[in-house]
Amino acid sequence: MSRFPRAFAERNRVVIAVVGLLVLGVSFYAAMNMTSLPVVGEGRVHQAIFAEGGGLRPGDEVRVAGVRVGEVTDVRLEGDQVRVYFRAKDVELPSATTASIEVKTMLGQKYLAVDPLGEGTLEGAIPLERTTTPYDVNAAISDFSTELNEIDTVQLEESFDALATAFEDTPKSVQKMVGGLTDLSRTISSRDSELAELLDATQGVTGTLADRNDELAALFQDGSALLGELQHRREALHSMWLGARDLGTQVRGLVEDNDRTLAPALAKLDRVSALLNRNQKNLDDALGKLGPYYRVLASATGNGPWADAYLCGLFDQLGLPELRNDVVRDCKPGGSQ
Numbered sequence: 001m002s003r004f005p006r007a008f009a010e011r012n013r014v015v016i017a018v019v020g021l022l023v024l025g026v027s028f029y030a031a032m033n034m035t036s037l038p039v040v041g042e043g044r045v046h047q048a049i050f051a052e053g054g055g056l057r058p059g060d061e062v063r064v065a066g067v068r069v070g071e072v073t074d075v076r077l078e079g080d081q082v083r084v085y086f087r088a089k090d091v092e093l094p095s096a097t098t099a100s101i102e103v104k105t106m107l108g109q110k111y112l113a114v115d116p117l118g119e120g121t122l123e124g125a126i127p128l129e130r131t132t133t134p135y136d137v138n139a140a141i142s143d144f145s146t147e148l149n150e151i152d153t154v155q156l157e158e159s160f161d162a163l164a165t166a167f168e169d170t171p172k173s174v175q176k177m178v179g180g181l182t183d184l185s186r187t188i189s190s191r192d193s194e195l196a197e198l199l200d201a202t203q204g205v206t207g208t209l210a211d212r213n214d215e216l217a218a219l220f221q222d223g224s225a226l227l228g229e230l231q232h233r234r235e236a237l238h239s240m241w242l243g244a245r246d247l248g249t250q251v252r253g254l255v256e257d258n259d260r261t262l263a264p265a266l267a268k269l270d271r272v273s274a275l276l277n278r279n280q281k282n283l284d285d286a287l288g289k290l291g292p293y294y295r296v297l298a299s300a301t302g303n304g305p306w307a308d309a310y311l312c313g314l315f316d317q318l319g320l321p322e323l324r325n326d327v328v329r330d331c332k333p334g335g336s337q
Contacts, residue, residue, distance in 0.1 A: 045073060046093060047125035050082045054101035054110060054133040061104070061111040062086045072112055081128065086112055094118040100132040110134065 050056075053075055062070040070087035077083075084099075096118025104111045161182060255262070276283075 044087065046086055046088060046122065048084045048086070048099040048112075048131050049125050049128045050084060050099075050101065050131045050133055051080075051128060052133050053077075053082045053084075055108055056084060056101050056110045056112060060109070062088055062114060063102075063111055064088065064091055064114050064116065069114075083125065084112065086114075088114060091116065093122040095120040095122055096130070097122050097126055098130040098132075099126050101134050103134050 056072060056075055058072050058074055060072045061068050062072060069091050070089050072084060072086045074085040075082060076085070091114075093114065094116050098115045098117060100113045100115075101110050102113045103109075
């Protein structure tokens with residue numbers, strides 16, 4: 001038997017195909033259930049039974065002791081109960097764990113609060129007796145408005161009048177109490193339409209706020225982001241101010257340390273500046289004459305490797321040198337006297 005493995009082409013292709021399919025299947029299952037894996041996932045999926053949904057939605061936070069540990073994955077209606085599915089990462093839920101739907105914002109956004117209690121490990125869903133739902137203000141106002149509209153105010157007033165008549169011969173304290181109730185019933189009866197309008201308007205406002213919950217929540221989130229950015233800018237400006245203050249302190253110390261050296265140098269610089277200022281006219285005249293000089297020099301030497309020169313009045317009309325002082329010479333090219 002050879003100690004070396006056989007070539008890949010010589011191996012059993014059926015076994016290779018089966019192993020390859022198993023590897024692909026495991027990889028596909030792991031990819032589809034990545035969030036449920038124990039290390040890289042988002043935690044196990046737990047369940048809780050509630051009497052009502054309480055406004056809880058998939059994606060809402062799951063908190064343990066006020067700290068976010070996961071999110072709600074699904075909310076399903078099962079008969080007259082609601083089953084909530086949620087994930088809790090890095091948290092072990094004991095057997096007596098409780099859950100409650102809590103109000104996150106005044107606009108009605110909710111979150112699921114989980115309280116790990118007991119020992120062992122939670123098996124199955126958190127039962128109904130260990131879950132609680134929040135008190136919904138919008139629903140309470142709506143129910144109150146409905147109940148109030150169903151009250152017969154006329155009959156209520158007649159009832160209080162009959163009660164007042166029945167207590168006419170009773171002590172004055174009881175009569176005052178019944179009289180107060182009668183006045184209250186009459187006030188309610190006289191303001192019945194106004195109270196109904198007020199409750200209808202309140203119900204409309206709460207309904208509008210509930211409909212615009214997502215928009216208002218986004219507005220508050222944007223405002224929070226704006227405040228956070230302003231806080232970051234404030235910290236950056238504060239850091240710049242501290243840096244400028246430290247730089248000023250260091251420069252001041254540097255100047256104080258080198259004052260004896262810098263003072264004579266600055267004095268000499270002042271004298272040089274004053275000298276240059278006094279000779280400014282001379283420098284301007286020199287620069288003004290330097291330009292024509294270099295222009296003539298360039299003309300004399302720019303025709304080739306020689307220098308052109310013109311001697312005025314060196315020869316007379318006969319071509320003889322004439323150097324007498326009484327001769328007036330015209331120093332223009334081509335002219336002589």
